[in-house]
Amino acid sequence: MEISSHQSHLLQQLNEQRRQDVFCDCSILVEGKVFKAHRNVLFASSGYFKMLLSQNSKETSQPTTATFQAFSPDTFTVILDFVYSGKLSLTGQNVIEVMSAASFLQMTDVISVCKTFIKSSLDISEKEKDRYFSLSDKDASSNGIERSSLYSSSWQKESSSPHSHLSPDQGTAVISGKSWNKYNYHPTSQRNTQQPLAKHEQRKDSIKKSKHLRLSQPSEIVHYKSSKREARTSDSSSHISQSEEQAQVDAEVDSTPVGYQYGQGSDVTSRSFPGDLPRMRFKCPYCTHVVKRKADLKRHLRCHTGERPYPCQACGKRFSRLDHLSSHFRTIHQACKLICRKCKRHVTDVTGQVVQEGTRRYRLCNECLAEVGIDSLPIDLETEQHLMSPSDGDKDSRWHLSEDENRSYVEIVEDGSSDLVIQQVDDSEEEEEKEIKPNIRNFLTIHANGAMNIPEKWTLHRMYKLHFLTCQPSPYRVCINANKKSSILISNKSHRREAKRLNF
DNA sequence: CTGGGGACGGGGCCC
DNA sequence: TGGGCCCCGTCCCCA
Numbered sequence: 001m002e003i004s005s006h007q008s009h010l011l012q013q014l015n016e017q018r019r020q021d022v023f024c025d026c027s028i029l030v031e032g033k034v035f036k037a038h039r040n041v042l043f044a045s046s047g048y049f050k051m052l053l054s055q056n057s058k059e060t061s062q063p064t065t066a067t068f069q070a071f072s073p074d075t076f077t078v079i080l081d082f083v084y085s086g087k088l089s090l091t092g093q094n095v096i097e098v099m100s101a102a103s104f105l106q107m108t109d110v111i112s113v114c115k116t117f118i119k120s121s122l123d124i125s126e127k128e129k130d131r132y133f134s135l136s137d138k139d140a141s142s143n144g145i146e147r148s149s150l151y152s153s154s155w156q157k158e159s160s161s162p163h164s165h166l167s168p169d170q171g172t173a174v175i176s177g178k179s180w181n182k183y184n185y186h187p188t189s190q191r192n193t194q195q196p197l198a199k200h201e202q203r204k205d206s207i208k209k210s211k212h213l214r215l216s217q218p219s220e221i222v223h224y225k226s227s228k229r230e231a232r233t234s235d236s237s238s239h240i241s242q243s244e245e246q247a248q249v250d251a252e253v254d255s256t257p258v259g260y261q262y263g264q265g266s267d268v269t270s271r272s273f274p275g276d277l278p279r280m281r282f283k284c285p286y287c288t289h290v291v292k293r294k295a296d297l298k299r300h301l302r303c304h305t306g307e308r309p310y311p312c313q314a315c316g317k318r319f320s321r322l323d324h325l326s327s328h329f330r331t332i333h334q335a336c337k338l339i340c341r342k343c344k345r346h347v348t349d350v351t352g353q354v355v356q357e358g359t360r361r362y363r364l365c366n367e368c369l370a371e372v373g374i375d376s377l378p379i380d381l382e383t384e385q386h387l388m389s390p391s392d393g394d395k396d397s398r399w400h401l402s403e404d405e406n407r408s409y410v411e412i413v414e415d416g417s418s419d420l421v422i423q424q425v426d427d428s429e430e431e432e433e434k435e436i437k438p439n440i441r442n443f444l445t446i447h448a449n450g451a452m453n454i455p456e457k458w459t460l461h462r463m464y465k466l467h468f469l470t471c472q473p474s475p476y477r478v479c480i481n482a483n484k485k486s487s488i489l490i491s492n493k494s495h496r497r498e499a500k501r502l503n504f
Numbered sequence: 505c506t507g508g509g510g511a512c513g514g515g516g517c518c519c
Numbered sequence: 520t521g522g523g524c525c526c527c528g529t530c531c532c533c534a
Contacts, residue, residue: 289514295521296515303513323524324512331510344508 008086014041015084026053026064028080033073035080039064045083047106071101082110090117332360340365 017023017038024036042049052066068076075097082088088110090098099114282297283290291297299321302308308318310325314333319325330336335354340347341362352365 291514292516293520298521300513320512322522326524328511 011084011086014038018080018084026066028076029065029067030071030073030076031068035073035076037080037083041083045107047108048104050106068104071097071104075101079105079107079110088113090114335361335363338363340368342368342371 018036018041021036024038026037026039026042028035028037039053043053044050049066053064075094078089078094078098079101088098090113095114095117099111102108102110102114282292282294284297284300289300291300302320308320310319310322311317312319312325312329312333314329317328319328338347338352339345340352341355342364345365347363347365352363353369354361355364355369
């Protein structure tokens with residue numbers, strides 16, 4: 001016999017204990033404000049806390065403290081209230097930051113609700129367009145010009161599902177007790193990622209996201225896919241990780257003729273524009289961008305998914321496009337510009353020489369070379385031309401770094417003007433390392449099978465999951481050495497300064 | 505404050 | 520049709 005009120009009663013009791021600071025064994029510091037909570041509850045609610053607390057599990061007698069500056073105390077209040085009540089207090093003002101925080105904390109269901117909230121809250125300004133896109137009866141319940149009138153019923157429908165529902169009137173989303181605590185567990189190197197790094201960028205992202213949202217409109221396609229996704233996540237037996245979920249969505253997007261194919265096929269005929277409107281063919285499901293070719297859409301989608309399948313063999317930096325990699329390689333590693341870096345004069349192989357500084361190469365004219373006193377490095381650039389090929393990177397090439405070379409690369413990077421790598425302090429015992437290693441291995445397995453195309457040894461991975469509705473990636477990346485160590489790589493100088501300021 | 509360098513996204517062309 | 524390449528504009532960072 002099951003007493004249905006037990007779960008909610010239990011949660012109420014826990015919430016009461018939290019408010020009265022009873023049995024609270026975890027302190028969360030957010031921009032100077034301290035939140036008290038229960039380790040068990042946080043562990044069950046957030047993949048991030050699950051990782052953090054599992055790593056600290058040996059020290060259960062000591063109270064756990066976590067510090068965040070990636071989001072505001074108000075945002076964390078919303079998150080924590082949700083954790084202890086199942087009610088998510090979303091407003092148009094806080095939804096972006098809540099979604100961002102939920103992403104950071106790996107609370108998939110919250111992210112889903114936020115996304116749905118955003119989509120539903122968007123001001124659909126292009127009703128004229130919708131008129132042309134009047135959908136079939138089958139699709140009309142979630143899309144098209146009747147969206148606003150069907151809004152509440154749509155939500156009612158969703159609220160009846162075991163997964164989640166949202167009450168736009170109250171600005172509160174409620175995720176049912178059956179699924180709200182089944183968040184994905186991404187055993188990544190979160191010990192590093194917990195650091196208060198992202199405040200600045202997170203805020204900046206929020207601004208950009210807002211800007212982006214103003215521009216974007218919910219796409220019929222993406223709405224439909226979102227529904228499918230939610231249906232999947234509501235099914236606990238087929239619960240998938242967020243990255244896999246993203247990968248699946250990406251796969252769907254990639255494999256189907258996305259967007260409106262005006263004038264093509266019977267289904268599309270009804271959506272075709274009148275003659276005076278542009279005959280664009282492929283619409284991005286995540287933004288308003290429209291391209292003429294499917295290949296262009298595929299290329300464009302990478303700016304939303306954050307996928308960077310083209311690693312530079314020389315420095316490991318990853319690019320979303322091959323031509324950008326080519327350009328980067330030529331500019332940074334091949335000194336293709338026939339310009340003296342110091343005096344900016346035109347140089348040739350006769351009047352100047354190539355200088356190598358770490359993995360970076362540039363040209364100096366003979367005068368500047370003598371002035372600076374740097375030994376030039378005679379390099380046969382043509383013989384290294386093949387190194388530029390990212391897909392079939394030459395394993396024996398000088399750019400392919402062995403593990404030892406990787407280590408020295410880190411040192412170069414730390415000292416040089418390039419990226420700063422902050423190594424994880426590895427002062428643990430061997431036994432503890434054995435506990436960390438499986439996490440990293442899992443991390444690699446999960447993502448190597450996903451869309452991130454993680455290479456074998458060193459990997460760069462965006463620390464924050466990219467949101468479907470935004471195209472602003474985080475500058476923070478996590479370097480994972482499959483061998484055992486992990487580190488944070490911060491890819492721009494101002495953030496490195498911030499990291500140093502925070503004694504990170 | 506400004507100009508340069510680099511990254512990156514969009515567009516178009518060629519094969 | 521897709522991949523590769525080039526050009527252009529924009530943004531960001533830095534000296």
